[in-house]
Amino acid sequence: MSRPDAETIQPQQTLRLREAVAIIVGIVIGAGIFKAPSLVAQFTGSTGWMLAAWLAGGLVSLIGALCYAELAATWPHAGGDYHFLHRAYGRRVAFLFAWARFSVITTGSIAMLAFVFGDYLNAVLPLGVHGAAIWGALSVIGLTWVNVRGIHTSASTQSWLTLAEVLGLVLVVVAGAWLLADAGHSMPVAPAGEAGGGGSGMPALGMLGLAMVFVLLTFGGWNEAAYLSAELKGSRRRILHALVISIALITTLYLLVNLAYVYGLGLQGMARSEALAADLLRVAFGRTGETLVALMVAVAALTSINATMIVGARTNFAVGRDWAALHTLGRWEGQRGVPIAGLLAQSVFALVLVVFGTSLRGGFAAMVDYTAPVFWLFFFLCTIALIVLRAKEPDTPRPFKVPLYPLLPLLFAAVCLYMLWSSLVYVKTGALAGVGVLLVGGLLMLWLERGDRRRPTSGGTSRQQA
Numbered sequence: 001m002s003r004p005d006a007e008t009i010q011p012q013q014t015l016r017l018r019e020a021v022a023i024i025v026g027i028v029i030g031a032g033i034f035k036a037p038s039l040v041a042q043f044t045g046s047t048g049w050m051l052a053a054w055l056a057g058g059l060v061s062l063i064g065a066l067c068y069a070e071l072a073a074t075w076p077h078a079g080g081d082y083h084f085l086h087r088a089y090g091r092r093v094a095f096l097f098a099w100a101r102f103s104v105i106t107t108g109s110i111a112m113l114a115f116v117f118g119d120y121l122n123a124v125l126p127l128g129v130h131g132a133a134i135w136g137a138l139s140v141i142g143l144t145w146v147n148v149r150g151i152h153t154s155a156s157t158q159s160w161l162t163l164a165e166v167l168g169l170v171l172v173v174v175a176g177a178w179l180l181a182d183a184g185h186s187m188p189v190a191p192a193g194e195a196g197g198g199g200s201g202m203p204a205l206g207m208l209g210l211a212m213v214f215v216l217l218t219f220g221g222w223n224e225a226a227y228l229s230a231e232l233k234g235s236r237r238r239i240l241h242a243l244v245i246s247i248a249l250i251t252t253l254y255l256l257v258n259l260a261y262v263y264g265l266g267l268q269g270m271a272r273s274e275a276l277a278a279d280l281l282r283v284a285f286g287r288t289g290e291t292l293v294a295l296m297v298a299v300a301a302l303t304s305i306n307a308t309m310i311v312g313a314r315t316n317f318a319v320g321r322d323w324a325a326l327h328t329l330g331r332w333e334g335q336r337g338v339p340i341a342g343l344l345a346q347s348v349f350a351l352v353l354v355v356f357g358t359s360l361r362g363g364f365a366a367m368v369d370y371t372a373p374v375f376w377l378f379f380f381l382c383t384i385a386l387i388v389l390r391a392k393e394p395d396t397p398r399p400f401k402v403p404l405y406p407l408l409p410l411l412f413a414a415v416c417l418y419m420l421w422s423s424l425v426y427v428k429t430g431a432l433a434g435v436g437v438l439l440v441g442g443l444l445m446l447w448l449e450r451g452d453r454r455r456p457t458s459g460g461t462s463r464q465q466a
Contacts, residue, residue, distance in 0.1 A: 014337050015231045017242055019155040022162040023228065024246040026307035027221035029165055029253070031116045034277045034297050036214040037258050041270035043211035047262055053208070054258055057215035058251030061222055064412045065247055066402045067386050068222075069240040072229035073400040074389075076236060078332075078339075079318025080227035080311070081382050088385035088392070091322060092445060097378050098319035099441030104374045106312035107346060110305055111353035114139050117301035120294045137354050143306045144347040147313070150336035151231070154310055161303040168296035169253050172277055175284035176260025213422050216415070217372075218254070221304070222247055223379065227311035231337070236399040309343065316342030325448050372423040374438065380416035383409055 037050075044050040077083035082101070086094035118136030127134050147154040222243060229239045261270050264280040273279045277296065281289025317339035320330025329342045386402070386409050402408055 014151055014233070015155060015228055016233055017238060017245075019159060020225065020228050020232050020239075020242040021246050021249070022159045023155070023307045023310060024222055024225050024242060025250060026158055026162040026165065026303040027224050027311070028219060028246070028250050029162075029169070030113060030218075030221075030300050030304040031297055032214075032218035032220075033169065033254060033257060034293070034300070036218045037261055038270055038273050038276050039214045040211045040258075041262070041267050043207045043214075045207070045267075047267055049208070050211075050262070050267070051255060051258060053211045053215050054254050055251070056212065057219045058247060058254070060216060060412070060415055061219045061247050061251075062244070063408050064383070064415075065222055065225075065243040066240075067383055067409050067412055068226055069237075069243055069400050070398060070402045071382075071386055071389070072226045072239045073236040074396060074398045076229035076232075076239070077318070078227060078230045078314040080229070080314065081223070081378065082315050082318045084226070084382055084385045084389070085378070086322070088388040089381070093381070095319060095323070095445050095448075096438060096441050097381075098315050099444065100374045100378060100438060101312065101315045102346065102349065103437050103441070105378075106308060106315070107350040107353055109308050110140060110312070110346070110350040111136075113301045113305045113308070114350070114354050117298050117305065120298040120301070123294045124291060124298075133354060137351060139302060139305055140347055140350055140354065143302070143309055144343065146306065147309050147338060147343055148336075148340055150333075151310075151338055154306060154338070158303070158306050158310065161299065161306060164299045165296075165303045166253065168299060169257055171292065171296065172280060173253075173256045173260045175280050175289070176256075176263050178284045179264045209418070209422075213419065216419060219247075219250065220375075221307075222250075223382070224307070224311040227314045240400050309346065313339050313343035313346050316345055323448055373420060373435075376416055376420040376423055380413055380420060383413040383416055 040053055041050050044053055071084050072080070075083060075087065079086070082094050082098050085097050114136030115132065117139045118132035118134070121135045122131040125135075143157075146157050225239060225243050225246070228242070229236075232238050232242065261276055261280055264283050265273060265276070269279070270276060278290050278293040281293055283289075285292070316329045317332060318330075320326045320328065320339075320342065322330075329339065329345065331339065331341050333340050387406055389396075390405070
């Protein structure tokens with residue numbers, strides 16, 4: 001009996017709900033929760049407003065998740081955002097997104113997280129002057145091997161990594177509870193008028209908006225659930241359940257962690273801290289806390305790298321199905337349940353960015369600058385795609401519809417525009433780099449179109465409906 005061609009095999013429903021939740025939580029909870037709360041405390045200036053900002057981040061993420069749940073439940077596809085953009089705007093916009101995701105968003109995120117992993121693990125197990133870069137590269141290579149082995153191996157690894165990551169955040173909460181039970185410790189109180197002084201007045205609108213920039217960056221990544229929609233077992237509405245459960249869990253953890261920070265260090269201590277978790281665990285457990293924090297952040301970064309690899313390679317698979325010249329990327333290994341060619345291409349480019357970032361001597365910051373504007377541009381387009389597809393395909397059965405339509409999609413689109421504007425204003429150099437990369441993608445697209453006349457998009461994203 002002949003085996004089916006890898007270029008015609010489709011993804012199968014192999015992921016369980018808990019595995020999807022582990023992947024989503026693993027993508028979202030990264031190094032940001034160990035840094036962003038300090039800036040949010042500084043910008044808001046009071047405990048109440050600080051906690052309100054984190055709660056608002058959860059609510060905004062939930063609104064966005066409801067929009068994505070309608071898209072993913074209606075058109076489940078391994079291409080995720082790529083597939084939605086293709087249906088709404090056509091193959092050219094979809095290609096530019098796939099190019100941006102390959103060259104900026106996904107690979108840049110993997111490289112950024114690799115730097116975080118390398119920095120913190122090198123503090124525990126130093127490998128010399130370039131130890132951080134070496135550890136970062138090894139993390140990419142090691143997790144690529146895990147993912148090539150198949151979706152069951154990578155999903156199982158993700159479940160264990162996410163558990164370790166969540167336990168690390170629980171350790172922060174335990175440290176706060178430990179101090180709460182310690183009769184000799186009382187929450188530090190800053191003098192009135194100082195940053196983080198605990199005033200109850202509303203912060204300036206600009207400061208509140210800036211705080212939300214960092215809050216939403218820390219919540220970022222839940223939208224990657226769309227790439228799992230075609231592989232999630234059960235009804236199409238299960239993607240809604242995965243998103244809601246994940247965001248509820250993340251929001252609860254973030255609120256508890258911030259409460260632990262503020263009780264252990266005080267609002268002023270949070271605003272001034274360069275290493276929040278390290279400072280808190282040092283107060284609670286002494287110098288041993290510093291090593292624990294380094295391991296916690298390293299695990300968080302590793303968890304996010306693995307989850308990003310899982311979902312990122314699926315965009316390469318989708319574009320490979322639609323463009324004849326890229327057909328190698330469209331090969332799906334049925335027994336393993338992964339697009340191996342797309343995965344390997346993604347990892348190689350991520351390693352190139354690790355080397356590039358190392359040469360700049362500011363790898364993490366360089367990758368943040370590189371990814372932010374492009375990410376929010378396409379996030380906005382995906383949100384508007386919901387409205388476009390309601391008009392273009394009104395008769396398509398929708399297992400789930402976003403409530404309060406079109407108010408919620410327009411509200412979330414406005415948030416995306418604000419984040420895009422903020423990225424352009426504060427990043428600048430990275431914005432120029434992102435625009436340059438998109439221009440290169442446009443030229444590449446025109447070149448591919450000239451040689452892509454020999455076959456239609458048979459079996460590709462534009463023709464598939466689950």
